[in-house]
Amino acid sequence: MSQPDTKFGEYGGQYVPEALMPAIEELTDAYERYVLGNEDGFVDEFEARIEDFGGRPTPLQRADQLSARYGVEIYLKREDLLHGGAHKLNNALGQVLLAKYMGKERIIAETGAGQHGTATAMAAAHLDMPCEIYMGRRDINRQRPNVFRMRLNGAEVTPVDVGRGTLKEAISETMRDWASTVETTHYVIGSIVGPAPFPAMVRDFHSVISEEIREQSIEKFGELPGAVVACAGGGSNTMGAFADLLEEDVSLYAVEAGGSSLSVDEEAGVAPHSASLSTGEEGVLHGARTKLLQDSHGQIMESHSVSSGLDYSGVGPELAHLVDEGRVTPAAVDDDAALEAFHRLSQEEGIIPALETAHAFGFLETVAGPDGDGSVELPETVVVNVSGRGDKDLEAVIEETDKRELENAPRMEVFDP
Ligand SMILES: *Cc1c(COP(=O)(O)O)cnc(C)c1O
Numbered sequence: 378m379s380q381p382d383t384k385f386g387e388y389g390g391q392y393v394p395e396a397l398m399p400a401i402e403e404l405t406d407a408y409e410r411y412v413l414g415n416e417d418g419f420v421d422e423f424e425a426r427i428e429d430f431g432g433r434p435t436p437l438q439r440a441d442q443l444s445a446r447y448g449v450e451i452y453l454k455r456e457d458l459l460h461g462g463a464h465k466l467n468n469a470l471g472q473v474l475l476a477k478y479m480g481k482e483r484i485i486a487e488t489g490a491g492q493h494g495t496a497t498a499m500a501a502a503h504l505d506m507p508c509e510i511y512m513g514r515r516d517i518n519r520q521r522p523n524v525f526r527m528r529l530n531g532a533e534v535t536p537v538d539v540g541r542g543t544l545k546e547a548i549s550e551t552m553r554d555w556a557s558t559v560e561t562t563h564y565v566i567g568s569i570v571g572p573a574p575f576p577a578m579v580r581d582f583h584s585v586i587s588e589e590i591r592e593q594s595i596e597k598f599g600e601l602p603g604a605v606v607a608c609a610g611g612g613s614n615t616m617g618a619f620a621d622l623l624e625e626d627v628s629l630y631a632v633e634a635g636g637s638s639l640s641v642d643e644e645a646g647v648a649p650h651s652a653s654l655s656t657g658e659e660g661v662l663h664g665a666r667t668k669l670l671q672d673s674h675g676q677i678m679e680s681h682s683v684s685s686g687l688d689y690s691g692v693g694p695e696l697a698h699l700v701d702e703g704r705v706t707p708a709a710v711d712d713d714a715a716l717e718a719f720h721r722l723s724q725e726e727g728i729i730p731a732l733e734t735a736h737a738f739g740f741l742e743t744v745a746g747p748d749g750d751g752s753v754e755l756p757e758t759v760v761v762n763v764s765g766r767g768d769k770d771l772e773a774v775i776e777e778t779d780k781r782e783l784e785n786a787p788r789m790e791v792f793d794p
Contacts, residue, residue, distance in 0.1 A: 381408055383573035386701060388668075388694030391572040392661045397552070400559035401572055407479045408574045412471070412581055419478055423471055423582075430503055431460045431470060433585065437593035437760070442725035443738075447745045450758040452602065453728070454590055456614065456765065461496045463731065463765030464583060464614045469496035469565060471582035473504050476563035483558070484508040486565040487551040489516055489544030489610075490686035490733070491523025492765060493567030498532035500565075508532040511551045513542035516685055523769055541679055544689055548663050568611025569693030572664030576693050583617025590760055591621055603756020604628040607764065608736040609654065609707075610686050612693035614764040623704065628756065631696060632740040634682030634733075635709035643672050651680035653692040654700050654707035662690065668697040683712040683777055684732035684770070708753075710739035716777055718742055719767065720786045731765035732773065 384390055391401055411419035427433050435455045443451040456464035473484055484501045487510070488494030494510040501508035510527050514536045517524055527534050540546040548571075555564040569576040569583075587605075594602050605622060607615040609631040619629045636650030648670045650656070657668035662677060670678040670690040682688040699705040710718075718738035723729045730738065738761065744753040767774070778786045 381405060381413065381574045382577040382695070385576070385695040385698035387659070388666050388697045389573055389576060390666050391664060392666065393572045393664045394556060396556045397559070400555065403479070405574045407475060408578045411475055411478050412578060417478060419475070423474055426474065427467060427470055427585070431466050432458065434589045434593070435459055437590060437597060439597070440726050443741070446725070447741055447755060449745075449755045450598065451741070452594070452597070452758065452760045454586060454618065454760055454762045456586060457728065457730065457734070457763045461492070461499055462768060463492045463496065464586065464617060465492050465496035465567065466500065467585060467617065468567070468579050468582040468613060469493065469500040470503070472563065472565040473497065473500040473506060476565070477504055477506065479563065481561060481563040482507070483562045484565055485511070485551055485554050485562055486567060487511045487544065487547035488567065489513070489547070489688060490684070491516065491520035491527070491769065492686060494532070494534070495523050495526045497565050497567070498527040498530035501532065502530040510534050511537050511547045511554070513537050513544060513547045515542035516544065516547070519685055519773060520769060543685070545677070552663070568613040569616050569695060570611045570663055570665060570667070570691060576665065576695050579613055580616045580620055580695060583613050584620035586614070586617035586762065587619060587621035590618065594758070594760065598758055601625055601627055602758040602760040604630060604759045605762065606630045606632060606737045606740055606759060607762040608632045608687065608733050609692060609696060610651070610689050610733060611691070612696040614762055616693060616696060618762040619705065623699075629705045630740060631700070631705050631707050632736045633707060633709050634684060634687035634715070634736060635711035636681040636683075637712055639709060641678065646672060646676060646678050647681070648678045648690070649681045650709065651682045651687050651689055652707075652709040653690060654697065655709050657692065665694045667691050667694040668700070683715060683773070684736070686731065686733040687736065708740050710736045710743060712777070713781060713783070714739035714743060716774065716781065717783050717785055719774060720778070720783065724785065728763065729767040730763060731767050732770045734764045737761050
């Protein structure tokens, strides 16, 4: 049985209050036994359920129009077709099932875009566990359809009014709940963030994405792709798409939200972007040492992105480490480029992507489009991880598109009744 990763170079660790240590130790033990050791057939049950309930494997599809546009073979890993419309179910189902094996009676989670809350609520309903989801008030307003989905699945959605009312505050609130309910409750963290063993465990539940990319690539074009591109918020779909390919000769690009600009207003404590891999500095947030957006006094800065799923001041410690090592190349794509890519993928390929996912496609356009900067030469085959579908983002997209004059966007006002 392998040992769980707790540190990734200088990143990771367990920076938690004393009250949480028993829960962290119990979880570490359960992760080793069930996830790494397949005790009681945990892994077999997880694999069976993620197939039957989740719909795995997801397809690896050639994108014909994008391949023509960029002059290389572009393949799409269709995590948007996983049940719930995003990659998030891999992790949510894994953790809720683990909680069951651990004898827990209640599930809590936080959510930003609402995707993790939705996935957790679905998994909890599927496995018959009571579930409470903390969500920032601002995100509740931005993502109402997902709030309804969670409630329909029987979850209680608790608004968080602290701070700016987004993911960062919701995480802190959920940690507070967990500290006082550890005996009965499991906290399902939604990305490869938080104290060990979460980053490694969440990566393991998502690594099925890169295992399938490996198999399907060999099947479809007889070799591994030259590059894999994924968007990175906390970085779970990224690490899922990279994990099984780290030792291979495959270029890995993690695309972050460049927001409206990469410059920072120190006085206001606000970064108009979420590019912690490209611009962050080392610090501690939510239980782990990692790259963070912080001011010169070490205060965490608020982040910004047009997509709430990327709107986070930190990033997974393993991804931060892989960037420092030079194994993963970070890139930042701004709100405008992401919106343009959203419309392009919708029109050219018939796939309406999540705004988060659109950043990964914005990267292709930025480096290899007709007006591209040529900063990266794309290899012969590129796999882009389509982390989720865009149904949840339609209102935001209409609003943001109407504010801008985007060349390739339809005029939304014609849809007004
Ligand atoms: C949540 C989400 C993300 C960002 O989370 P990661 O942990 O960085 O993967 C990206 N895409 C979609 C569709 C999401 O729902």
